[in-house]
Amino acid sequence: MIWNKEAFLSRGYPGLDGELRPPRLEERDPVDEAMRCLTELAMNEEALVHAVGGPHLRARRIMSLGLSPGARVRMVRRAPLGDPLEFDVSGCLLMLRSEEAAGIVVEG
Numbered sequence: 001m002i003w004n005k006e007a008f009l010s011r012g013y014p015g016l017d018g019e020l021r022p023p024r025l026e027e028r029d030p031v032d033e034a035m036r037c038l039t040e041l042a043m044n045e046e047a048l049v050h051a052v053g054g055p056h057l058r059a060r061r062i063m064s065l066g067l068s069p070g071a072r073v074r075m076v077r078r079a080p081l082g083d084p085l086e087f088d089v090s091g092c093l094l095m096l097r098s099e100e101a102a103g104i105v106v107e108g
Contacts, residue, residue: 034107036105049070062104065089067089067104
């Protein structure tokens with residue numbers, strides 16, 4: 001198993017296209033306030049990856065790039081139009097589309 005589906009389902013919801021999405025802000029429990037999607041990080045803010053969602057092949061590719069549960073990630077910058085996003089993962093700069101980053105749940 002690539003990611004903990006039960007834990008993600010308990011905190012997320014299926015999107016219209018069948019992909020798992022992080023919970024909306026108004027749906028979050030107070031206990032899970034530290035949990036948010038990767039796109040919500042501010043510039044130079046660090047967090048730990050909690051879960052990687054989305055289609056199986058995409059999640060596998062993202063985790064092979066180093067964004068696996070437990071990895072420390074830092075938002076470096078956003079492109080002028082907001083997409084793609086640049087992240088620092090273990091000293092490597094990684095660019096992801098907003099759609100891909102929205103499926104990654106981080107804490108911290």
